[in-house]
Amino acid sequence: MRSTFHIAVATLLTCVAAGCGNLENAPFRVGTVHGQLTESDPAVAMVSLVEQPGVSSHVDADGHFTLRDVPSGPAELFIVATSEKAARVQVQVPGGQSVRVRPVEPTPAGFFDLRVKTTNGFRLPATEVSVEGTPFQRLLLDAQGRLRVGPLPDGCYAVSVTAIGFPRTQTEACAGPGERKELKVDLEVDASLLEQGCQEHGCEEGLVCAPNKKCLECFGNGHCPGGLTCRGNRCEGSGPLCAPCTGDWQCAPDTHCEVLPEGNAACVARCTPGAGAPPPSQDTRDDRATQCAPGFTCQSDRCLPDAANFAGCHALRRMDAPCTDDASCHELGLLSGRCVSGACTVPCATDRDCPGSRRCVTSSVGDVCQVGT
Structure with a gap:
């Protein structure tokens, strides 16, 4: 009996020394990252791993964080410090050990101002937005198809948009420090939705459902704001300064339609x-x-x-x-x-x-x- 026990122990020790088996090697495939942010807001701060957002850590009141189970080898940290600051940090993670990064000083973050529309003006169904490889996953658009995504550390990202009845759409964009970048995404309507038409699905704000089941700006003067006339299924006229508009054809001479910093388009003059x-x-x-x-x-x-x-x-x-x-x-x-x-x-x-x-x-x-x- 004793000899059997000795044989078993000897076999186990030999296997450990040789590095055989998945169980014995598992602790050496991951490591731990410690660090501290020089500026942070515990209400929003978090640290995760680029491409593996499930590996994440909260940040305490003093800015300290501990990221566990980080795969050994080169890695990159995705850091949200405050509602306006963020950072990305490269780190080499030793298997089975801990590493401490230098104090991280967050920088002004970038944001994506997303505007999602359908190509034929149908009302947008419940739509989700994800920034691949980051904690920003399955975010919902507002009723106008808008969403501000961030804070994002300086870098380039793939943004995916999914909605029922539409194929998944992906676009790529870069966000620089302190940059607010507008992203416009048009969703191609599925053929089955086209057959049903707007009478079934409705139209986005500003459009009306015409008898031919298409979403149009107008098909009668009654669909146009005061002072505008429906011509060729669009409202035309000579709007004054600051009048809402969708194109120059709705503005007075010597003015044009322009999207303003407040987010809406209006007639302006140079x-x-x-x-x-x-x-x-x-x-x-x-x-x-x-x-x-x-x-x-x-x-x-x-x-x-x-x-x-x-x-x-x-x-x-x-x-x-x-x-x-x-x-x-x-x-x-x-x-x-x-x-x-x-x-x-x-x-x-x-x-x-x-x-x-x-x-x-x-x-x-x-x-x-x-x-x-």
Whole structure:
């Protein structure tokens, strides 16, 4: 009996020394990575392994992290430090041992502003977005098909989009430090969905379902905003500055349709930096490209609503919105808004501070912009 035991032990020791069998080698196939972030927010901070996001670790209040079961050999850490900072770190992991990386100083992160649409205007079903090889997996788009993905460390990524009835779509993009990059993805509609048409699936916002089962911008003037006419299944007209638009055909002469920093497209005019509204006596027919209309100032070579009063074109369009107090106007983006006679307006010094047909008039709360009588 004793001799049998000795034989078994000798066999086991020989096998360990020779490195045979999967069980004996397993501890030497992985290692542990320790580190510390010089800046972190425990509420969002995490560390994972590039291409293996399931290997991850939380970050404690002091910025320390421990990543276990990391395959031995060269590896790369994917680090989210705060809502605005991130990092990627190369590391060599010894099998069966621990390694400590130098203190990691996060840098400004990049973001992908994703906009997903269907090629024929059908309403987008529940859609998931994943950034391959990172913890950002199966993220849901909002009702308009938009999603901001990040914070992402400086690098290039494959972004996949999946939706019921559509083939999986993948695109590649790079995010630099502090960069906000817009990604537009068009999903090709499956043949079976095309046969059913928009009467079954509906249309995305801004389109209507026509009798031929196609999603169109319009097939009658009633589908167009005020002042626009349906021509060739699209709404055309001559919209004023800041009017919502889908193309130049909806903007007045000498203006064009452009996506603004606030995220929506509107009619804008070009200008020369430093050029404001011209004096009333000046003939502006030859200066349209360099001068801005009353209520607008030249910002990044574009005539945009005066930033002292408006948070953008969407805020300017809320002039005259119903209100109960000044705070309700501020919530609409009228930064210095006043609630006068139950409607939102902004303060002014002269008529040049007032957009459109409004004039600077005296009220109970001081001089404000109101429609002239």
